[in-house]
Amino acid sequence: MPSRMSLFNKDLILQIGRSVGWISIVYFLVLLFILPIRMMMLYADREMHVWTPRETLFLYEFGIQFILMVTAPVLLSVFLYRFLHVRQWSDLMHSLPVKRAHIYNFYTVAGLVFLALPIMLIAAIILVLHTMYGWNLYMSVEDIAAWAGLTLVFNFVFYLAGVFVAMVTGISAVQAVLTYIFLLFPAGISLLVIYNLGELLYGFPSSYYRIRNIEYLSPLTHLTVFENPTVHIGWKHVLIYLAVSAVLYVLGLFIYQKRKSEAASEAIAFDSLKVVFKFGVTVCTMMVGGMYFGNYQHTFGWMAFGYAFGAIIGYFVAEMVLQKTWRVFNNLRGFAIYAGVIALMILGLQAFGSYEKRIPAKNEIKSVMVSNFVVSYQDETDQLYRPVPLKGEESIEMARKLHSVIIERNRTNRKDPRITQPFFFTYELKNGGKLVREYNINPDEYDSWLRPLQLTSEYKHSINPIFKIKESSLRQIVITDGVGLNKKVMISDSREAQEALSILKKEVENESYKEWKDPVGTRSYIEIQSYQGVVQIEFKKSYTEFAAWLDEKGLFEEASISPDDVDYIAVVENSREVMSQFAGDLFDDPMKQVLNKLIIKEKMDIREALDQSGRGWDENDSYVAVVVYKHHGVKEMRSIDEKNVPDFIKKHFDK
Numbered sequence: 001m002p003s004r005m006s007l008f009n010k011d012l013i014l015q016i017g018r019s020v021g022w023i024s025i026v027y028f029l030v031l032l033f034i035l036p037i038r039m040m041m042l043y044a045d046r047e048m049h050v051w052t053p054r055e056t057l058f059l060y061e062f063g064i065q066f067i068l069m070v071t072a073p074v075l076l077s078v079f080l081y082r083f084l085h086v087r088q089w090s091d092l093m094h095s096l097p098v099k100r101a102h103i104y105n106f107y108t109v110a111g112l113v114f115l116a117l118p119i120m121l122i123a124a125i126i127l128v129l130h131t132m133y134g135w136n137l138y139m140s141v142e143d144i145a146a147w148a149g150l151t152l153v154f155n156f157v158f159y160l161a162g163v164f165v166a167m168v169t170g171i172s173a174v175q176a177v178l179t180y181i182f183l184l185f186p187a188g189i190s191l192l193v194i195y196n197l198g199e200l201l202y203g204f205p206s207s208y209y210r211i212r213n214i215e216y217l218s219p220l221t222h223l224t225v226f227e228n229p230t231v232h233i234g235w236k237h238v239l240i241y242l243a244v245s246a247v248l249y250v251l252g253l254f255i256y257q258k259r260k261s262e263a264a265s266e267a268i269a270f271d272s273l274k275v276v277f278k279f280g281v282t283v284c285t286m287m288v289g290g291m292y293f294g295n296y297q298h299t300f301g302w303m304a305f306g307y308a309f310g311a312i313i314g315y316f317v318a319e320m321v322l323q324k325t326w327r328v329f330n331n332l333r334g335f336a337i338y339a340g341v342i343a344l345m346i347l348g349l350q351a352f353g354s355y356e357k358r359i360p361a362k363n364e365i366k367s368v369m370v371s372n373f374v375v376s377y378q379d380e381t382d383q384l385y386r387p388v389p390l391k392g393e394e395s396i397e398m399a400r401k402l403h404s405v406i407i408e409r410n411r412t413n414r415k416d417p418r419i420t421q422p423f424f425f426t427y428e429l430k431n432g433g434k435l436v437r438e439y440n441i442n443p444d445e446y447d448s449w450l451r452p453l454q455l456t457s458e459y460k461h462s463i464n465p466i467f468k469i470k471e472s473s474l475r476q477i478v479i480t481d482g483v484g485l486n487k488k489v490m491i492s493d494s495r496e497a498q499e500a501l502s503i504l505k506k507e508v509e510n511e512s513y514k515e516w517k518d519p520v521g522t523r524s525y526i527e528i529q530s531y532q533g534v535v536q537i538e539f540k541k542s543y544t545e546f547a548a549w550l551d552e553k554g555l556f557e558e559a560s561i562s563p564d565d566v567d568y569i570a571v572v573e574n575s576r577e578v579m580s581q582f583a584g585d586l587f588d589d590p591m592k593q594v595l596n597k598l599i600i601k602e603k604m605d606i607r608e609a610l611d612q613s614g615r616g617w618d619e620n621d622s623y624v625a626v627v628v629y630k631h632h633g634v635k636e637m638r639s640i641d642e643k644n645v646p647d648f649i650k651k652h653f654d655k
Contacts, residue, residue: 016110020079027072028118034061036125043133055229057126057139057147062227065151070220073115073155074179077162078172080111085172087264094261104256108163108249115155123148150226150233157219157241158183160248167255168273170266174321180220187218192287198438199294199303200346202356202410205424205438207374267321278318282338285314311339356410359403360427360435367391368399369426370453371463384465384533389428390458398453399425405449406439419444451513464508465535466528471498473531479539479550479559482525485631489550489559500549501528507543515542520644522561522610541611561610563603567628571598571609573653574617574624574639598652608646613638623649 038060054060083089093103126144129135162179169175181188191214198206215221219241225231255270263269268277289310294303315335319328367389390396403425420440427435443450453459461467474497481487491497504526521541528535539546539560550556573596600609613625621639628635640649 012106013110016080016107016114019082020076020111020114023072023076023079024114024118027068027115028121030064030068031118031122032125034064035122036129039126039129043135056226057143058150058226059229066223066226069151069154069223070158070180073159074162074176076111076115077159077166077179078176080107081163081166081175082172084166084259085170085175085264087262090261090264100257101253104253108160108252111159111163112156115159116152119148119151119155150238153238153241153245154219154223156245157248160245160252164248164252164255167252167259168269170263170269174267183220184218187214187221189284190214190217192284192291195291196287199290199300203407203437203439204355205374205436207422207438208424208436267324274322278315278322278334279338281318282311282314283342285317286311286342289313307342311335311342357407358435359400359407360429362393362397362400364429364431365396365400366428366430368396368428369424369462370399370402370459371424371426372421374424384468384535388462388468389426390462392456392458395453395456395458398449398456402446402449402453403437405446406441409445454516455513457509460509465533466501466505466508466537469501469528469530469532469535471501474498474501475529475531477501478527478529479555480525480527481561482523483561483629483636484634485561485565485629487524487558487561487565489555491555496553500546503546503549504528504537504543507540507546508537511540511542515540518614520612520614523615524560563606563610565629565631566606566610567601567630569600569606569609569628570626571600571640571649571652572596572624574619574621596653598649605646605648609640609649612644612646613640623653 035057058065083093094100096103123144127141130139130141130144158179161183162175165179165182166175169178191210194206194209194214198204215224216237222233222237225233259269268274286307287310289306289308290303291306293306293309294300297303312335315338316328319331320326369387369389371387390399406423419442421443423439423441425435425437425439429435474494477491477497477500479489479491491500519538519540519542523541524539526537526539528537547556547560550559600606609625610627614621615636615638617624617637618639618641621641622645623640625638625640626635627638640646
């Protein structure tokens with residue numbers, strides 16, 4: 001219908017103001033309180049407390065700013081386009097001699113203005129305060145502009161997403177819910193697909209993909225980076241969000257022009273989208289169900305049950321929303337079709353056997369990294385702890401052999417988190433490609449293949465951060481008892497610290513597999529402080545050369561725990577039943593006679609017990625020991641396995 005009246009008339013502007021003006025006012029008042037007023041309060045109190053302004057304006061009550069940014073734009077879009085979802089109001093608006101494009105443009109632009117006004121006013125107030133009080137040392141005009149600009153960009157994305165969703169639904173409550181689902185969908189669906197592929201495809205590195213900036217796939221999750229002052233959003237992301245906003249604006253206009261007035265009060269305004277909605281909800285709830293039950297029960301049977309349960313719930317809930325009634329359980333034909341398609345897709349994954357069995361040929365591999373955790377190259381803070389890729393031919397062949405054995409034992413590997421560990425194989429290929437695989441295995445079952453690899457000098461240098469510490473960057477070495485006795489040694493002299501570091505590297509290089517994996521004996525903690533970062537290692541009983549060096553310097557007694565530090569040791573036989581009933585009594589009052597107990601007070605026996613025990617409680621060890629120290633009654637629980645138990649302890653309990 002041709003336009004015969006101007007949209008920019010007083011009555012229409014007042015009507016929009018009454019609908020959404022209160023949102024703009026509330027937004028302004030809350031921002032006024034948490035930013036300019038809060039900053040003034042802190043500045044006025046600077047004589048009593050040193051004023052340390054936040055690194056960015058987002059850090060002033062970030063939680064409140066976050067809530068405002070994700071709720072105000074969506075609420076504004078809901079109330080602004082409320083007329084689309086009320087039949088009488090929709091009929092009245094669309095009976096006016098005005099083109100739909102004019103209505104859409106005027107309403108949407110008006111919403112953008114109401115959204116931008118409070119942000120621009122707050123930025124102007126902060127700029128005035130910045131000029132009046134000379135806050136140049138604390139923040140720049142660019143900082144204020146960055147806060148205003150980024151806040152506007154995210155507000156516009158959320159608002160225009162809400163406007164777009166308003167065009168495809170006929171119920172305001174559904175619009176609000178679908179807007180947040182729409183905003184979270186890229187990150188959410190990626191996470192669900194990645195996790196479920198990790199369960200269905202053996203070796204698929206779901207953990208690897210889950211940490212690779214998945215939060216950037218949704219503006220809602222991306223917004224959380226503002227809480228970290230060291231992370232900045234660059235122009236690339238800003239331009240992407242502006243482009244997304246423009247696309248949403250145009251799509252909203254296109255859909256609005258195709259929308260029927262009778263769609264008011266319908267959950268989904270277009271019949272063609274109802275199928276997409278129904279099956280989209282079903283797929284998502286199916287994957288959530290599989291993820292939930294698979295993650296907690298760790299069996300394929302439970303995961304399959306989760307898929308079926310989630311699919312049934314999702315399908316019929318979607319039907320209830322669309323039909324606005326709970327009487328939908330007679331419509332089984334559609335669900336049967338859906339179930340058949342999904343079953344074929346899951347069976348189709350079996351065709352990916354080549355993916356599961358893929359191991360690069362030796363001549364294709366440039367390097368390989370074998371680790372127990374995901375290595376994130378985006379994180380610059382853990383360079384010391386990042387494994388170095390293995391490049392030696394022998395190491396690469398050992399890694400390939402281990403990888404092939406894990407694949408061969410696919411069906412026998414249990415997903416029990418109590419006994420399994422994640423293992424990641426990251427191959428850098430000569431053609432520039434990369435191949436990553438992830439497995440959860442019990443290391444004990446692969447000892448014959450793991451031990452030779454992990455005992456190689458290259459592997460030890462790869463995973464131990466001490467070898468990455470350069471002597472030129474060394475600051476000092478601090479040794480503490482690790483129990484709470486306040487025994488401490490500091491090696492600050494540059495020459496002595498470098499000498500100590502050299503000996504420690506040699507000790508780590510030469511330690512046996514058992515000493516590395518399952519050390520026993522009294523251990524202190526060595527903290528190596530450098531300009532590259534801080535590395536902490538244990539002062540193990542096997543580090544005899546380093547102990548001799550400390551003794552030569554007269555530092556050994558303060559750097560280690562000795563029998564003179566111990567009052568007594570209480571030892572009992574270990575079992576899960578005994579520990580569940582008496583662990584509290586044993587630790588609180590080790591002298592209390594509630595069990596067959598050995599009390600050790602002789603220094604020679606204390607030394608032997610300390611040297612043969614491991615820290616903490618292990619349910620698989622034969623004995624539990626509580627070490628009571630003389631210093632303020634400090635206590636420590638240890639365990640002793642059958643192989644290391646001293647003879648005098650064994651004789652006592654064999655009586």
